[in-house]
Amino acid sequence: MKEERLKTQKPESSLSWQTYGHLTDPQVRQAVSVQSELIWLSQSFLRNEGFVQLLPTIISPITDPLNNEVDEASINCYDNRYRLTQSMIFHKQLSLNAYEKIFIVSPNIRLERPFKASTGVHLFEFTQIDLEVRNGSREDIMDLIEHLTVYIACGLKESALNGRIDISSEMSIPTIPFEKVSYRQAEDRFGRGFEVQLSREIKNPVWLTDVPVTKREFYDRLKDGTSVLDDMDLILPQGHGEVLSGGRREHEYDRIIRRIEMKGVSQDSLRWYLDLAREGLIPPSSGCGFGVERLTKYFCGIDDIAQTRLFPKVPGTLCL
Numbered sequence: 001m002k003e004e005r006l007k008t009q010k011p012e013s014s015l016s017w018q019t020y021g022h023l024t025d026p027q028v029r030q031a032v033s034v035q036s037e038l039i040w041l042s043q044s045f046l047r048n049e050g051f052v053q054l055l056p057t058i059i060s061p062i063t064d065p066l067n068n069e070v071d072e073a074s075i076n077c078y079d080n081r082y083r084l085t086q087s088m089i090f091h092k093q094l095s096l097n098a099y100e101k102i103f104i105v106s107p108n109i110r111l112e113r114p115f116k117a118s119t120g121v122h123l124f125e126f127t128q129i130d131l132e133v134r135n136g137s138r139e140d141i142m143d144l145i146e147h148l149t150v151y152i153a154c155g156l157k158e159s160a161l162n163g164r165i166d167i168s169s170e171m172s173i174p175t176i177p178f179e180k181v182s183y184r185q186a187e188d189r190f191g192r193g194f195e196v197q198l199s200r201e202i203k204n205p206v207w208l209t210d211v212p213v214t215k216r217e218f219y220d221r222l223k224d225g226t227s228v229l230d231d232m233d234l235i236l237p238q239g240h241g242e243v244l245s246g247g248r249r250e251h252e253y254d255r256i257i258r259r260i261e262m263k264g265v266s267q268d269s270l271r272w273y274l275d276l277a278r279e280g281l282i283p284p285s286s287g288c289g290f291g292v293e294r295l296t297k298y299f300c301g302i303d304d305i306a307q308t309r310l311f312p313k314v315p316g317t318l319c320l
Contacts, residue, residue, distance in 0.1 A: 019320045023310055027300075031308045033165045034156060035296040039105060041155040042129050045148050051101040051131060057091050058107065062273055064089045065265050067217050071111035084109040087289060089219055090273050092132035093249060096283040103131035106289070114316025120304045121241055121294060125313035132287030138230050138248045141286045142207060145234065145244065146176040149205065156299055168301035170238075180207045183215075183228070200239045208233040208242075218259035221248040234290065240298040246288020253277040 022028055043053065059075065064087035073084040088106050095102050106128050116122035133140060153173045160167045181198070186208060190197040198206070210228040211220075220229040231247025250256050256277050260267060267274060276282055296308040306312040313319045 056106040096134040112315040116315040127292040128289035130289040136286040182210045202237045243294040244290035248286045251282040
């Protein structure tokens with residue numbers, strides 16, 4: 001009866017009807033069930049590897065400034081200005097004073113431009129599994145993520161066999177190690193904006209490495225004597241694109257200041273972080289964050305990332 005009343009009282013264009021239709025969409029329900037399993041598998045794997053799970057930071061005076069253009073999201077709280085978390089990069093680094101290995105299932109708010117709605121891979125509210133390792137190298141993180149990806153895929157296959165979830169019949173177990181392609185190699189082969197073509201061509205996840213310093217944030221460590229970073233992205237096959245960014249971090253005060261000046265980032269907005277860096281209290285580390293919705297999209301073989309959440313936040317759109 002409730003369903004019939006909603007159908008008769010609300011036009012199909014209304015937010016309530018759109019939400020109800022989304023909630024009862026079989027593809028959405030399947031994806032969210034897969035996502036629940038994916039998060040549980042990730043947590044199990046990382047705990048077995050000695051990681052401590054932290055609770056997410058939702059608001060803070062500091063957050064990731066990001067290299068790409070997004071609108072600022074902030075609130076006034078007790079006469080102070082707090083930013084909504086765009087990523088927990090600085091909190092991850094600082095938390096390594098307490099633990100050697102940490103991870104967070106971390107909500108992020110990034111107010112993307114409305115045209116990003118058409119990409120099928122952008123939401124303005126999404127979740128990352130963020131992790132960081134004290135004294136870890138980029139290669140340590142890459143090896144960890146390769147084994148985590150295979151662990152998730154095998155776990156999803158087993159859950160499907162046990163009838164807990166449905167997954168795409170085309171989903172395969174990735175083979176490791178993943179191929180490594182430098183940014184320059186990819187650009188030479190496919191030209192500018194190479195990610196889409198690279199993703200469509202590959203059959204297995206691929207690491208994109210050594211991104212030019214101008215393309216990323218100041219906290220990614222610059223390789224000495226070069227203009228590239230000791231970082232990486234993970235590119236998924238079948239056109240699903242980038243799912244992860246990370247690498248080795250800058251942690252020395254003088255290097256951080258030089259990179260901030262190079263990027264033109266406000267030092268005042270990062271004063272608490274910089275004070276700790278000046279005192280040598282930011283440990284050397286490497287880490288990454290991967291998008292839960294994007295990885296769900298890949299494992300489910302879904303074209304639109306909005307189908308991976310019950311209440312998706314699509315750029316430029318009023319969403320419940």
